[in-house]
Amino acid sequence: MDQVKVRYIVHDVEQAVEFYTSLLGFDVKMNPAPGFAALEREGLTLLLNRPGAGGAGAEVPGGGAPQPGGWNRFQLEIDDLEGLVERLKREGATFRNEIVSGRGGKQILLADPSGNVIELFEPHGDSRSGPS
DSSP, X not given: OOOEEEEEEOSOHHHHHHHHHHXXXXXXXXXOOSSEEEEEETXXXXXXXXXXXXXXXXXXXXXXXXXXXXXXXXXXXXXXXXXXXXXXXXXXXXXXXXXXXXXXXXXXXXXXXXXXXXXXXXXXXXXXXXXX
C-alpha cells in the first residue's frame, strides 16, 4: 500500500479545507464542494465529508448517521512541536490537551473545526514515527 486514506466527517467542508491547508500544509487534490473534498500531505489522503453528503455521509440502518469528533486520529510527525503549537495557538487553533512526553517523544492533540483529532508528534532523538 503506497498511500493511506483517512475519512473525517466535518460540519463544514470549506472550513475544514481552509484549516488543513493553511495550518497543516495539506494540498487540495479534489474539491467539488459543498459536501466533499480530498486533501493530500506526505502520502496521506484526507477525505472530508459533510454528514448526509454522498455514500460516506449517509445514514446507516437503524437511523445512525456519521458525525464529526471522537478520539480516532491520524498522526503527523513534527520536527519542532513547541514552535508549531505556539504558531497554531496564535492562529486560533484548539487543542484537547497540552504537550505530553512519553517514551517515544512528545505529542499534543489538535482539534479541527469540527472536533476531529490530529495527533502532532515529535519523536525523541533518533526515534521514528510511533506512539508515545
